[in-house]
Amino acid sequence: MKILSLEIENIRGIKSLKLTPDAKNWVIWGPNGSGKSAVVDAIDFLLSGQISRLMGEGTKGISLKEHGPHIDADPDEAYVNAIISLSGTEEPIELHRTMKDPDRLECNIEMNQRLQLALDIAKRGQHKLSRREILQYITAEAGTRAQRVQALLNVSEIERIRKALVSVENEQEKNLERCKRSVSKATNQVTKTLEIPDFNEESALELINNKRAVLGGEKISEIKHGLMKKGITLPRAVTGDQSLNVTHFRKDIGYLLEITLDETQKELEKADKELRGLLKEIREDPDLLRSLDHQKLVKQGLDLLDETGVCPLCETPWPPGELKRHLEAHLESAKTASRYQKRINALRDSLTNRIDTIEESLKKFIEASQLVGLEQERKEIAAWRENLKLLEQSLSEVMENYPISDFGTERVKKLIAPENLLQIIQNVDAKVKEKFPETTPEQNAWDTLTQLEIGVKTLEDEKELHNAAQLVCDRAHSLSESFQAARDSILGKLYTQVETGFTKLYRELHKADESSFDASITADGPSLNFEVDFYGRGSHPPHALHSEGHQDSMGLCLYLALAEELTSDVIDLIILDDVVMSVDSDHRKELCRLLHANFPKRQFLITTHDKTWANQLLHEGIVTSDSLIEFYNWHIDTGPMVNYEADMWQRIESEIAKGDIPGAASHLRRGSEHFFGTVADALQARVRFKMDAKWDLGDLQPAAMGELSKLIKKSKAAAKSWGDKDAQKRLEEIDSVRKQVYERIGAEQWVTNANVHYNNWGNFTENDFRPLVEAYQDLYKLFTCNTCDSILTVITKGYKKVGVRCACGSVNWNLSSKE
Amino acid sequence: MAKSKIEKSLTDQIIDDMLSRLKKREEFDPAIIDRIAKLAESGQLSKAKLVAGALWSSERVENEDSVA
Numbered sequence: 001m002k003i004l005s006l007e008i009e010n011i012r013g014i015k016s017l018k019l020t021p022d023a024k025n026w027v028i029w030g031p032n033g034s035g036k037s038a039v040v041d042a043i044d045f046l047l048s049g050q051i052s053r054l055m056g057e058g059t060k061g062i063s064l065k066e067h068g069p070h071i072d073a074d075p076d077e078a079y080v081n082a083i084i085s086l087s088g089t090e091e092p093i094e095l096h097r098t099m100k101d102p103d104r105l106e107c108n109i110e111m112n113q114r115l116q117l118a119l120d121i122a123k124r125g126q127h128k129l130s131r132r133e134i135l136q137y138i139t140a141e142a143g144t145r146a147q148r149v150q151a152l153l154n155v156s157e158i159e160r161i162r163k164a165l166v167s168v169e170n171e172q173e174k175n176l177e178r179c180k181r182s183v184s185k186a187t188n189q190v191t192k193t194l195e196i197p198d199f200n201e202e203s204a205l206e207l208i209n210n211k212r213a214v215l216g217g218e219k220i221s222e223i224k225h226g227l228m229k230k231g232i233t234l235p236r237a238v239t240g241d242q243s244l245n246v247t248h249f250r251k252d253i254g255y256l257l258e259i260t261l262d263e264t265q266k267e268l269e270k271a272d273k274e275l276r277g278l279l280k281e282i283r284e285d286p287d288l289l290r291s292l293d294h295q296k297l298v299k300q301g302l303d304l305l306d307e308t309g310v311c312p313l314c315e316t317p318w319p320p321g322e323l324k325r326h327l328e329a330h331l332e333s334a335k336t337a338s339r340y341q342k343r344i345n346a347l348r349d350s351l352t353n354r355i356d357t358i359e360e361s362l363k364k365f366i367e368a369s370q371l372v373g374l375e376q377e378r379k380e381i382a383a384w385r386e387n388l389k390l391l392e393q394s395l396s397e398v399m400e401n402y403p404i405s406d407f408g409t410e411r412v413k414k415l416i417a418p419e420n421l422l423q424i425i426q427n428v429d430a431k432v433k434e435k436f437p438e439t440t441p442e443q444n445a446w447d448t449l450t451q452l453e454i455g456v457k458t459l460e461d462e463k464e465l466h467n468a469a470q471l472v473c474d475r476a477h478s479l480s481e482s483f484q485a486a487r488d489s490i491l492g493k494l495y496t497q498v499e500t501g502f503t504k505l506y507r508e509l510h511k512a513d514e515s516s517f518d519a520s521i522t523a524d525g526p527s528l529n530f531e532v533d534f535y536g537r538g539s540h541p542p543h544a545l546h547s548e549g550h551q552d553s554m555g556l557c558l559y560l561a562l563a564e565e566l567t568s569d570v571i572d573l574i575i576l577d578d579v580v581m582s583v584d585s586d587h588r589k590e591l592c593r594l595l596h597a598n599f600p601k602r603q604f605l606i607t608t609h610d611k612t613w614a615n616q617l618l619h620e621g622i623v624t625s626d627s628l629i630e631f632y633n634w635h636i637d638t639g640p641m642v643n644y645e646a647d648m649w650q651r652i653e654s655e656i657a658k659g660d661i662p663g664a665a666s667h668l669r670r671g672s673e674h675f676f677g678t679v680a681d682a683l684q685a686r687v688r689f690k691m692d693a694k695w696d697l698g699d700l701q702p703a704a705m706g707e708l709s710k711l712i713k714k715s716k717a718a719a720k721s722w723g724d725k726d727a728q729k730r731l732e733e734i735d736s737v738r739k740q741v742y743e744r745i746g747a748e749q750w751v752t753n754a755n756v757h758y759n760n761w762g763n764f765t766e767n768d769f770r771p772l773v774e775a776y777q778d779l780y781k782l783f784t785c786n787t788c789d790s791i792l793t794v795i796t797k798g799y800k801k802v803g804v805r806c807a808c809g810s811v812n813w814n815l816s817s818k819e
Numbered sequence: 820m821a822k823s824k825i826e827k828s829l830t831d832q833i834i835d836d837m838l839s840r841l842k843k844r845e846e847f848d849p850a851i852i853d854r855i856a857k858l859a860e861s862g863q864l865s866k867a868k869l870v871a872g873a874l875w876s877s878e879r880v881e882n883e884d885s886v887a
Contacts, residue, residue, distance in 0.1 A: 120828075157830050160865040167867045168874070468875075471846060475874045478844045479837075479855070486836035490829060 001118045001571045002603040003043070004092055007081040010073035011045060011099070012038035015639035023085055025604040025623045029614035030631030035640030036607040040128060040577050043605075046080040046095055047122035049102045068099050071636065075099035087569055088114050118571045126566045128575035129559045158487055165480040172469070172476040178396065179466040184349075185356045186459035192255070192357065193451045208452060214445035225457035228449045235442035244436045245447045249368055252361035253425055259358065259417050268354065272409055275347040278340055279402060291337035298330045348398045355392050362388070365428065372431035377424045387416040488523065494565060495521045501561030502554075505598065509553050509590050530558075549583050553591070556580070560599070575605045580613060588613055592620035596788075596807050612674075619678050621790030621807040625650075652773060661769050668773060669697055676700035679783045682793040683707045684801065705742065708782060711794070711804055712738060714815050721817035731813070738782055744775045785811050834859045850877055 002023040008014045013035040019026070028036045041051045045068065054062050069078035078099035083092045093115070096106040105119070121127060191199045194207045201223065208228065209219045217232035258264055282288050301311075302324065311323055318326075331338075362385045369378035387407075394401045407416060418424065439447070499521040507517050518533040531539040532554065534546065542554050556579055563574055580588055595604060604622070608614055614630075617623050625648075631640040648671040655664035673696060680687050680700050685707035688699050712735045719727035764772075784791055785806030792811055795803040804813040827835075838856055841847045854873040858864050 157865070158833060161830070164865045164867040164870060168870045171867070171871060172874070472871075472874045474846045475851070476871075478841065478846060479870070479874070482837045482840040482844070483833070486833045486840060490833045490836060494829070 001087075001115075002085045002573055003605075004083040004085055006039075006043070008039065008042040009080075010070040010078040011042045011068065011080060012051070012070060013634060013639055014038045014042065015070055015637070017640065017642065019629065021603070021605070021627060023603055024627050025602075025606070025617075026627040026629065027606045027608065027614050027617050027623045028629045028631060029608045029611060030640070031633075032609050034609075034631035034634045036609070036631055037577060038640070040130075040575055040605070040607060042080045043082075043573075043575065044122075044125075044128070045099075045102070046082055046097050046105075047119055047127075048125075049097060049105065050123070052125050064102060065099070068102070070639065086115055086118065087572075114570065121567050121571045126563060127571045127573050128577060129556070129563075129579055130577040133555070133559070162480075162483060162487065165476075165483050169473075169476040169480045172473040174397070176466070176469045176473045179462065179469040181352065181396065182462045183459070183466050184353070185359075186455065186462045188353060188356045189360055190452065190455045190459055192360070193448060193455055195251075208449070211445040211448050211452075214441055215449075223456055225453050225460060228453040228456065229446075232446075232449075235440065235446055244368055244371055244432065245439050245443065246432060246436050247439050247444050248447060248451075249364065249432055249436075250429075252364045253429060255358050255361040256365065256417075256421070256425060259354075260421060264354075268351070269409065271347045271350050272403075275344065275351070275398070276403055276409070278344050278347075279399070282340055282344075282399075288337055288340065291334045292341060294330065295334035295337055295341075298327050298334065302327050302331070344398060348395050348402075352392060352395050355388050355395075359385075359388065365425075368432055369428050372428060372435055374428055374431060377428050380418050380420075380424055384416060384418055391416060491523055495523060497565055498558070498561045501564055502558050505557040505560055505594060506554060508594050508598075509557060509587060510550070511590070512586075549587065552580065552583050553587060556583075556591070564599075569601075572601060573603045573605065574599070575607075577607050578609065580608070581610075585612070585616070588616055589620060592617060592622050593807060595622055596620070615674055615678070618789070619675075619682075619784075619791040621785065621788035624789055649773075649777060656766055656770065656773070659766070661764055661766060664769065664773070665764065668776065672776065673697045673700060675780060675783075676704045678791055679704040680707070682791045683711065683783075683804075684794050684796070704783065705745075705779075708738065708792075709742075711801075711813070711815065714801075715804065715813040718814045718817045722814070724814075727814070734782075741775070741778045741782055745779055834864070848877060 003021050004023055005018070005020045008017045010016070017039070019039070028039055030036055037053070041053060044053075045051050045064075051064060051068055054064055054067055065075065069075050076098060079097060081094070081096045083094050085092055089109070089112070091109070094108040097104070107115070109115075187199050190204070191197070194204055196203060196207065205220070205223055208223065212218070212220070212232060215232040215235060217230070220227045220230065282292070311318060362381060366378055366381050366385065369375075369381060390404065391407055394404045394407075499519060502521065503517065503519050506519070507515060510517060514535070516533075516536065518539075520529070520531050520539065522529050530542060532542045532546070534540050534544075543551055546554065556576070560574075567574075580591065583591065595602075606617060606622075614628060618625060618628050629642060631642055633641040635641065648667055652664045652667050652671075655661075655667065676697065677695065677700050679685070680703050683704060685703040687695060687703045690699070712731060716728060716731045716735065719731060785808060787810040788806055788808035790807035792804050792806055794801050795805055800816075802814070802816050804815065805811055834856075838852060838859075841852050841855070851873060854876055855864070855870070858866075858869055858873060863869050
């Protein structure tokens, strides 16, 4: 995308402005506050519907609606209109956006993918660079720099996805833990029903077959819920109410009373106290906490390592066995954390198992209390059960939630049992005795098998759920790992390309002093590390040792390298908004050459308050004179005061036409002083030294003219020595033109000699002054390239002048003769 | 028309790479990969609940809590 023409009405400080860059580079220069950045704002608004300067930090109380339109203008009077060219689309495209409806971009063609992509890039601000942004790239901390670069890369969406996938991973891990505990709980229930200490398939099966034998059932060979009562029938009921099995009820009472035993109390107190202590230690030691997190990651890494030795996370190659050793060393240092984790889990499981053991008994006791009509006892035991659930919940996420402040050590010791537990049990037991008959062995066997049927079914279901949870947990790990590996791979490649591009550009820009410069740009988790070589003395952050000017040029090179990767072929416009403030004159010249050589397809809009830099851009051929726009002043009623014809000759012409010869003379003299100053510098002409560095035209012009004569002569001699007839002929023609122009300047000697000083030009008539102007125009042409308009420059090897070239390479004189 | 090196956003490039990695993992069947690809296409890969739903999609056992 390039801008062909731009029309701005009532945006920011601009009242009404029309510019026609015609897809070429353009420069807007003028003093601070002349409205240059308002043009950048207007382009920003047109392409994105936003003005980035009105957003972000430090913009509280500023809004697009109120502060986007020029002061006193209504939003419907404020708009930007542009004709653009877009690669892949033949016809120019017209874009229009008003402040009244900033979200709506009017476009004379149907929105296509390429245009949408260009607008997306513009929305992220990838097409423009300001000095503020340069500092953010260079002087920021690694984390902040990463944020800025990532904002430019639009990786916030990538980060959102990563966080979501990690959250899924964590959630599924927690679910798997819950499932594991449910399996354990269901297993405990079965062992409790069978009255065995630990679950063992063989002994469990034997006990089940014993119960079945009581009811005349055949032996079964596997523990499945559907087989528990297979082939047996309900025994004939004895007299009385059979809704409660008294034998089972007594067993449940036994489990509940176990809590009050001294031995159990000591065991619970010890476990709770130790658990609280360990958690306190971990929470007060950030290193230990970090080690716990790292340990998980390192273990995963070790699990995923294959024989290639390549890192499974970022695919960085390691020498065989090296990464394994590295990870094992990490794991070793995390052993302390690992010991803590293991002990905490063991204590948690011990307390949870205790709760599981009485959970089912409590449920049955509550039912029994209800059956015998003891409401108060029922309520107290139900409250106990609810408390236990809370305690279990807190234990299930032990690292985060244990202990709950409500449950002090004393209460946990008794597993929060009511003080009068013994009395409650006695009351309910007495009533049960009165109401329910003793159960027969057949009924006991039947009820046990019924309980087993339920318990085994629960266990089967929990195991199935656990297996599914394990599979999904594995998937969640793989998904998160694959995403992060893909991210590291894609961003890693991008950073490598940017690093290469940045280093190349910076070396070109500073070839005189940093030809072996090197840099590294690497992602480090959420940070982006950026280090640069300091004259072969090691790598340092870019703002550690380099000067402000070097930092500016680093920021510029980094941005250009990023832009090349992010916007190339889609949005060719690059806006450099006052970005070379601290770069010195020599490096600015190199910067012009760098832009010329590396970005020929781009359209640069460069704003600057520095007239010298604006002229350098003109003389180095980055812009042509008709693309150099001067904002010479600003007023609230008019906006920027624009000199559309910033080109000196057009200005002189218009002043002559107005009869303002003194004005035209002043421009010719000042302009020529600047021009011949640039020429003298480019040709390395000898100029009389002045301590105050105030050289005037009398110092600069003769020096430049003399040097050009010498260079042509030297080049002719070189061409002759090499037998290069074409070059000889071409240089003869150039020299012939030079002589004619010099003669004309000589014919006007009366106006340039010391007797009639150029200070007197202002007193001339139009007829006197016009030939002078024409002679100077032809003189200027001798020092510039016909093709690219840049000033001819001497190329040196050490102190030796070896050639003369222009920016585009059309002029290329050899100065070295055959030896 | 010159093909730009940025025709695909970085996010899309990463997701393509991720999907090709997932295809090599035995715990992922094509139906799940398809669901994840569809979530990515509709910009919903950053919604944890939907992603978890996709991971559970081919399991017979329904577990409401786990899809939180």
